[in-house]
Amino acid sequence: MVIHDHGCRFMHAHIQTVAFRGIDTIAVDVQVHIANGLPAMAIVGLADKSVAESKERVRAALSSIGLSLPPKRIAINLAPADVLKEGAHFDLPIALGLLVAMGVIPADAVADRVVLGELSLNGAIQPVSGALSAAIFASSRQQNLICPAASGAEAAWAGDIDILAPTDILALLNHVRGRQILHPPTPKIATSQTQHPDMADLRGQLTARRVLEIAATGGHNLLLIGPPGAGKSMLAARLPGLLPPLTPEQALQVTMIHSIAGQLSDGGLIRDRPFREPHHSASMAALVGGGMRAKPGEISLAHHGVLFLDELAEFSRVVLDSLRQPLETGKVVVARANNNYTYPAAFQLIAAMNPCRCGYLGDPARACSRAPACGRQYSAKVSGPVMDRFDLIIEVPEVTPQMLMADEAAERSAVIFDRIMAARSVAMGRSCQADGTLNAKLTGDDLDAAIVLEDAAKTLLKAALEQQQLSARAYHKIMRVARTIADLDNRPEVTREHLAEALAYRAMPLFA
Ligand SMILES: Nc1ncnc2c1ncn2[C@@H]1O[C@H](COP(=O)(O)OP(=O)(O)O)[C@@H](O)[C@H]1O
Numbered sequence: 038m039v040i041h042d043h044g045c046r047f048m049h050a051h052i053q054t055v056a057f058r059g060i061d062t063i064a065v066d067v068q069v070h071i072a073n074g075l076p077a078m079a080i081v082g083l084a085d086k087s088v089a090e091s092k093e094r095v096r097a098a099l100s101s102i103g104l105s106l107p108p109k110r111i112a113i114n115l116a117p118a119d120v121l122k123e124g125a126h127f128d129l130p131i132a133l134g135l136l137v138a139m140g141v142i143p144a145d146a147v148a149d150r151v152v153l154g155e156l157s158l159n160g161a162i163q164p165v166s167g168a169l170s171a172a173i174f175a176s177s178r179q180q181n182l183i184c185p186a187a188s189g190a191e192a193a194w195a196g197d198i199d200i201l202a203p204t205d206i207l208a209l210l211n212h213v214r215g216r217q218i219l220h221p222p223t224p225k226i227a228t229s230q231t232q233h234p235d236m237a238d239l240r241g242q243l244t245a246r247r248v249l250e251i252a253a254t255g256g257h258n259l260l261l262i263g264p265p266g267a268g269k270s271m272l273a274a275r276l277p278g279l280l281p282p283l284t285p286e287q288a289l290q291v292t293m294i295h296s297i298a299g300q301l302s303d304g305g306l307i308r309d310r311p312f313r314e315p316h317h318s319a320s321m322a323a324l325v326g327g328g329m330r331a332k333p334g335e336i337s338l339a340h341h342g343v344l345f346l347d348e349l350a351e352f353s354r355v356v357l358d359s360l361r362q363p364l365e366t367g368k369v370v371v372a373r374a375n376n377n378y379t380y381p382a383a384f385q386l387i388a389a390m391n392p393c394r395c396g397y398l399g400d401p402a403r404a405c406s407r408a409p410a411c412g413r414q415y416s417a418k419v420s421g422p423v424m425d426r427f428d429l430i431i432e433v434p435e436v437t438p439q440m441l442m443a444d445e446a447a448e449r450s451a452v453i454f455d456r457i458m459a460a461r462s463v464a465m466g467r468s469c470q471a472d473g474t475l476n477a478k479l480t481g482d483d484l485d486a487a488i489v490l491e492d493a494a495k496t497l498l499k500a501a502l503e504q505q506q507l508s509a510r511a512y513h514k515i516m517r518v519a520r521t522i523a524d525l526d527n528r529p530e531v532t533r534e535h536l537a538e539a540l541a542y543r544a545m546p547l548f549a
């Protein structure tokens with residue numbers, strides 16, 4: 038290929054791309070300047086190491102299609118300079134900037150297009166994280182998009198924009214020259230990975246089943262305490278199957294977060310409610326987000342879904358305490374060198390733990406010699422403020438042989454789901470919850486408006502408050518749970534029975 042340098046002393050081009058800050062998208066302009074001088078290539082503009090390595094990938098990818106860079110001074114500036122540029126998606130905009138500056142492709146072929154993609158040394162364009170966010174950004178500015186072929190199905194959900202999704206740089210060049218047409222990608226839905234396990238598998242455990250139903254109805258955080266093998270993990274795994282599917286708006290948001298985290302394996306829209314189960318050895322960065330290359334953590338991947346923390350007391354205390362803020366606000370702020378990133382993190386928390394280290398505290402058959410002190414020590418690993426974030430705390434006793442061998446089949450998830458949806462529609466019928474606010478999220482005036490206590494319930498509440506010395510947060514949580522129980526009963530007023538049941542699910546007999 039022959040490149041004409043138009044006889045000018047310098048050549049210039051610019052290409053639009055994006056940087057991600059949290060899940061926000063920021064416009065970045067890739068400016069390429071080629072001037073006479075000693076051959077060199079420099080990338081400036083607060084680029085991290087992955088971007089600096091772009092140079093070598095771009096050089097190799099261009100030579101794979103028979104192009105070599107001119108022996109001149111090449112300066113590449115990523116503007117604005119105060120935004121940190123992370124990730125490998127700057128390869129393609131840099132390569133296209135060079136191609137325009139070298140006169141290989143006309144500037145108007147890439148004008149009005151946001152470009153992102155990683156290059157292989159052989160010129161293939163590799164998938165990148167954040168394609169959906171970039172597409173939505175382009176759409177909001179009435180611009181179009183060039184992204185990797187593998188990210189096309191995801192980007193196509195952004196709606197009315199023109200997307201070029203080439204597999205390699207040669208295919209893109211041929212398209213620009215009119216030799217080969219690239220077809221627009223079609224939006225795809227992720228194949229459902231989870232066939233939710235059914236509640237029918239779980240024998241006995243009537244209290245735990247009831248409490249799981251209450252948690253699913255009101256979106257309440259739930260802590261299960263019980264010996265190993267009691268079925269705590271079974272219960273937790275069955276919660277997502279009791280929740281309604283994501284709304285289209287939620288699906289788009291969940292997909293966007295997974296895309297930015299680079300966790301969208303087959304590029305489709307996510308329709309299943311997320312269920313995340315991080316191990317207790319998970320680092321702070323893995324759980325709440327951040328790290329070397331800032332990414333959403335498990336709690337953001339659980340946005341609009343369920344976060345299951347098994348063996349709660351084995352998590353590091355610092356990690357658990359960092360959940361307090363997101364549990365309250367539904368988002369997490371990750372501190373970076375010179376910036377803070379905010380990721381959405383509105384999840385329902387379900388946690389499980391043993392009552393003590395050996396797991397059998399309170400079990401008459403296997404009486405533990407260190408009881409009850411060992412139970413107190415073990416539960417103290419979870420700080421009071423974290424305990425306070427649970428609306429429902431219950432004991433799950435050991436399963437007995439009678440339970441397992443019982444003849445009558447347990448209720449199926451589908452039947453429970455119908456009751457949950459009916460109770461949810463009772464809640465949404467209240468004007469303060471018409472926007473879809475779940476009972477667990479009621480605050481201030483809305484909480485007061487939603488909860489009308491029967492007189493007998495008021496008397497009981499007063500006695501309980503005096504006796505148990507509840508924190509203000511615990512008090513409000515009990516009120517919200519009582520509201521959910523009344524909704525399941527389809528009653529406008531919270532009765533004494535509803536309140537008594539809610540109070541029972543906050544007792545912690547083993548730790549007393
Ligand atoms: N209530 C139950 N009904 C049927 N099987 C149960 C029940 N509880 C426990 N199991 C059996 O025991 C196994 C361990 O249960 P699991 O939920 O992992 O217990 P945990 O998390 O409390 O230690 C399950 O895989 C299941 O086979």
Ligand SMILES: [Mg+2]
Nearest residue numbers: 269270347389
């Ligand atoms: Mg378990």
